[in-house]
Amino acid sequence: MKLCTRTTNTIDADELRTLLIDAANELTGGESRLLEARLPWDGYPILLADAEYHPVLVSFDPINSQAALLNGLRATEQVATALPWLNQVYDALQKQLRPPRLMVVSYDPPPGAEALLAGCPDLKLFGYKIVRIRQEAGLLLEPVVTGRDACSDAAPEPEAPLATRQERPRTGPVALPTLSDEEKNYFRQL
Secondary structure (H helix, E strand, O other), X not given: OOOOEEEEOOOOHHXXXXXHHHOHHHHHOOOOEEEEOOOOOOOOOEEEEOOOOOEEEEEEEOOOHHHHHHHHHHHHHXXXXXXXXXXXXXXXXXXXXXXOEEEEEEOXXXXXXXXHHHHOOOEEEEEEEEEEEOOEEEEEEEEXXXXXXXXXXXXXXXXXXXXXXXXXXXXXXXXXXXOOHHHXXXXXXX
């Protein structure tokens, strides 16, 4: 039996969205939950909750890496602002006040990727390749590494356990009024 495989860079946004949702656990680094497959903002990013119940935004564009980055940054600001209300709608967030992590997926890295990664610890950039086997498509995600990361001969330092990490200062209102059913429906439609 002959197996026919090929890579391609042509894909539409809806097919890429489906493949990214399927690869959500690989993007977040663990078990994740899909909260919204298509947020109603530019680029229609994906909203996930990671294994630690923190929000994760996945912004992508099959062609334009700069658009994926800019749309993701705007969506991150919008989610961070609305997080107290989103916590009331999505139980999977478990009342998090930490701003979302941003994952940007594009065919090529956006301009200035090295400086962006150095200055934004909650930003992860991924390149992708589409692998087709017969008529089925698969996604090969490749993290974008900086020149410093690629040339490093030293073993990377292990990441500190969550209990010893310093959390960002929590900001936002201490208590919010509960949302009515109509308000909850509104935020679900975002």
